[in-house]
Amino acid sequence: MTRTMPAAVLWDMDGTLVDTxxxxxxxxxxxxxxxxxxxxxxxxxxxxxxxxxxxxxxxxxxxxxxxxxxxxxxxxxxxxxxxxxxGVPFRPGARELLADLKAQGVKTALVTMSMRRMADTVVDLIDFDAFDVVVAGDDARRPKPFPDPYLQACEALGVDIADAVAIEDSPNGLRSAVASGAVSLGVPLMLPLEGVGAHELWPSLEGRTAADLAALHAAHVRAVDAR
The missing domain is CATH 1.10.150.240 (Putative phosphatase; domain 2)
Incomplete structure (x- = not known):
């Protein structure tokens, strides 16, 4: 049975969620x-x-x-x-997409290589309960581009990594997401992401909704099942 929504959406922070x-x-x-x-x-x-x-x-x-x-x-x-x-310098569309995911009951994690004290500061400045789990740089068993931070996030959420979508803006972060087995979405900011292995690239999160992420995840599941 295909999910209408992914079990979780995993967000990078710097450059993806916030323009820091x-x-x-x-x-x-x-x-x-x-x-x-x-x-x-x-x-x-x-x-x-x-x-x-x-x-x-x-x-x-x-x-x-x-x-x-x-x-x-x-x-x-x-x-x-x-x-x-x-305050929090959200990237275009990021706050709205995150809020829509929460409204749809989708689990969320912040997966960042910044220190936890900084990640917690960003999360605390968001004006709604944005994340179920935070995996920061000082929590990770190995840093990005290793897959560990994304795997740890899914372990903490209690979901299969294959049922998650990860959103990244950088080549190193995207390599981590792809290696983890998550459906990986690239939204470039400062560096191009072509050829890094993303399942899809979007120029921006502006105007995107939880339904768009559900469609992305479902398309990947269908492609895997067709192999």
């Missing part, structure tokens, strides 16, 4: 420059969707003489300060 990637980039350049280094936009793009510990090691290689934990804390504090000033 510019906040991260704005924090990175002065950090590197404070240690006499240089940091380009291309280098910043290379970190999009990467686990914070891996990113911190790249900053160390760029000359930042701080520990991995100190780098993560510095960047997280900077982004959280911007969030406190601006």
């Amino acid at each position: 990637e510019p906040y991260w980039m704005a924090a990175e350049t002065p950090l590197v420059e404070s240690f006499g280094g240089t940091w380009s936009h291309e280098q910043a793009l290379g970190l999009v969707g990467l686990g914070l510990e891996d990113s911190a090691r790249i900053f160390q290689a760029a000359g930042v003489r701080l520990s991995v934990t100190e780098i993560i804390d510095h960047l997280t504090d900077s982004v959280m300060a911007r969030l406190a000033e601006t």
